[in-house]
Amino acid sequence: DTGVSQDPRHKITKRGQNVTFRCDPISEHNRLYWYRQTLGQGPEFLTYFQNEAQLEKSRLLSDRFSAERPKGSFSTLEIQRTEQGDSAMYLCASSLGTGRHNTEAFFGQGTRLTVV
Amino acid sequence: AQSVTQLGSHVSVSEGALVLLRCNYSSSVPPYLFWYVQYPNQGLQLLLKYTSAATLVKGINGFEAEFKKSETSFHLTKPSAHMSDAAEYFCAVITSGYSTLTFGKGTMLLVSP
Numbered sequence: 001d002t003g004v005s006q007d008p009r010h011k012i013t014k015r016g017q018n019v020t021f022r023c024d025p026i027s028e029h030n031r032l033y034w035y036r037q038t039l040g041q042g043p044e045f046l047t048y049f050q051n052e053a054q055l056e057k058s059r060l061l062s063d064r065f066s067a068e069r070p071k072g073s074f075s076t077l078e079i080q081r082t083e084q085g086d087s088a089m090y091l092c093a094s095s096l097g098t099g100r101h102n103t104e105a106f107f108g109q110g111t112r113l114t115v116v
Numbered sequence: 117a118q119s120v121t122q123l124g125s126h127v128s129v130s131e132g133a134l135v136l137l138r139c140n141y142s143s144s145v146p147p148y149l150f151w152y153v154q155y156p157n158q159g160l161q162l163l164l165k166y167t168s169a170a171t172l173v174k175g176i177n178g179f180e181a182e183f184k185k186s187e188t189s190f191h192l193t194k195p196s197a198h199m200s201d202a203a204e205y206f207c208a209v210i211t212s213g214y215s216t217l218t219f220g221k222g223t224m225l226l227v228s229p
Contacts, residue, residue, distance in 0.1 A: 033216060040221070
């Protein structure tokens with residue numbers, strides 16, 4: 001296993017367009033997280049899946065954002081009607097856990113979104 | 117709510133000098149604390165974690181951190197800096213039963229020859 005994989009690595013889009021990012025977690029990991037990181041800041045939590053169920057969403061996740069994890073494997077994060085403020089690095093992480101017991105979260109290399 | 121504060125957005129050291137990156141936490145319950153490193157345009161790599169076992173935690177690449185409850189601190193140290201240590205370092209705390217992380221704003225470590 002090569003770790004958490006994210007695609008694409010970079011995306012430039014025009015304001016108002018829709019974009020979709022993909023994350024492939026480590027294969028045996030049941031938990032998957034999306035974070036957003038803007039310049040000069042630490043990553044901020046967006047949403048969390050356990051298997052296919054989306055269990056937690058941050059207030060940062062506006063109505064224009066939607067995430068899915070069909071069949072509990074890969075996940076997609078879609079941003080509709082992108083705005084310049086959406087420009088950021090989008091990070092995916094995965095871990096293996098039950099209840100409060102959890103392995104460390106392994107991060108992908110991120111997708112850098114630039115909205116022009 | 118749990119949070120972490122990293123003191124100093126930039127720390128500069130000479131190669132071979134001691135590295136000290138500061139992190140203070142705020143938590144109403146015993147925290148799980150982490151240090152991650154991020155190289156330019158890369159994801160985050162776990163350096164070490166504190167999960168209420170030993171208060172002195174050893175990590176990868178010669179880094180270690182000491183959990184001090186009395187000072188609510190979890191500072192990261194390395195006895196001798198190497199040029200390859202130049203990166204951004206993030207302190208983080210688990211904030212929910214789902215193990216989601218809350219990160220500090222990060223400290224950029226600059227290493228000069």
